[in-house]
Amino acid sequence: MWKNVKLLAPLALLIISIILLYDEEQEEVLWTGVPSEEDGETLLDIEHEITDSESIEAVENIISHEKIVTQPADSGVADAYFYLGYPEDEDAEDIERFIWFMPDGGAVLHDSDTDYFQLNAGQTEDLKEVLMMGE
Secondary structure, eight states, rough: OOOHHHHHHHHHHHHHHHHHHOOOOOOEEEEEEEEEEEEEEEEEEEEEEEHHHHHHHHHHHHHTTOOOOOSSSSSSOOOEEEEEEOOTTTSOOOEEEEEEEEETSSEEEOOSSSOOOEOOOHHHOOOOOOOTTTT
């Protein structure tokens, strides 16, 4: 009987270790920066990496209230950029936005696909605060 227990103990330890490694949460990250253009290519200068859950939840909440709009007239290079997601997980859904701040205090956002979105002045101010814009 003790022989069976001795054989099962390492196996149980191995199974528990695999489960713990598999279940380990990947860290969601929020990168913010400023885009620029050089030779017709958009370049991203990442200025901040944010991993605290409160900031990430705030951005997710703001984005959940953005309104889809039609593509505005060419506005030039965006004023800001952010990426929210799990860089280690290719299957995870990421949120990426280029941001143009408007004179009325609002903002127009563009995902890297085809959709454009609008935030009002209050939402834009909240987003700037979380993204550490205007430091």
